[in-house]
Amino acid sequence: MIDIHSHILPALDDGAQDWGDALALARAAVAEGIETIIATPHHANGEYHNDARTISHAVQAMNERLAAEGIALTVQAGQEIRVHDDLLDAWARGDLLTLAGSRHILIELPTSRIPRGVLELLHELKLMNLSPIIAHPERNAEIVSHPERMAELVAAGAYGQVTTHSLLGAFGKRIEQASWKLCRSGLIHLVSSDAHHVSKRGFLLQESYRQVNRLLGDNFELFFRKNAEAILYNRDIVSHPPIAQNETIWVKLAKILRKS
Ligand SMILES: [Fe+2]
Known part of the structure; x- marks a missing residue:
């Protein structure tokens, strides 16, 4: 398995604090069947x-x-790049990294709202041939209350990454429900752990894929797995999940907006 979002590197942020933490996370990843992790x-x-x-x-x-x-x-x-006013200048300065040297870039929104100017930022990133992935949109309060806002971001060319812990209920019922709703609505393209600590916030990637399989079916699990692979090998992310039979209003909206 490939995990595209993690805080495994020691002493850089609120993830692994030292080599002991980092190696414990690494061993846990291998035990779950993860071969490659993007830090x-x-x-x-x-x-x-x-x-x-x-x-x-x-x-x-x-x-x-x-x-x-x-x-x-x-x-x-x-x-994991927080949306901020200096983002494009930071890119020009060479301060930013894409994921595993690909054209895919992981963007984080604040937890409370979608900042003004995000649609313009997505547009600029697309013009720069970058493919923006929104980290854990299910943890953004504005998106939880108004999923159509995520549809607007997807229509503007962004992709969505849901966190394993959100899917499995570790952040509470509301975020769990929002996670599955966004998946079913076709607004999530990737599942990842956002692992910070081996026991407090580990991977649960295998368990999440199992749950995706149970609740959404084989095709959905394959869609998420293939998209993680696409990042590692710098291929296009598949934008439409296998829900054509039961297409929801948000997917329709995203398609309409994407065309306009
Ligand atoms: Fe993160």
Whole structure:
């Protein structure tokens, strides 16, 4: 399995605090069947900066340590980039990283709202041939109350990544329900752990795929797995999930907006 969003690198953000934490996460990942993890330390979220150079060095050190410890896991570089006014300048300065060197880039919204100017930002990123993925939209209060806002972001060319813990109820019933609703509405394209700590916030990727299979079917599980692979190999993300039989209003809206 491939996990595209994690905080496994030691001492860079609120994820792994030291090598002990990082290696415990790595061992847990392997035990679940994860072979490749994209490390996505926070950038510009008000607390952490983590520019591209810092992350690339940390990834190299992590892979060396994994090899020395005999842990069969590969870590790729990425970044969880908070939407902020300086984002495009930060890109121009070379401070930002895409996911595993692909054209896909992980963007984080604040938890309470969708900032003004996000649609314009998505447009700019698309013009730069970047493919923006919104990290855990199910944890954004405005999207939970108004899923049509996520449809607007998807129509503008963004993709959605739901977090395993949200799907499995660890963030409460409301976020759990919002997660499955967004999946069923075709507004989620990827499942990922956003792992921070081996026991407090681990992976649960295998369990989440099992639950996706149970509740949404084989095709949905395959759709999510293939899209994680697409990121690693820099292919296009499949934008429409296998829900043609039961297409919801939000997918229709996203398609209409995408055409206009
Ligand atoms: Fe994260």
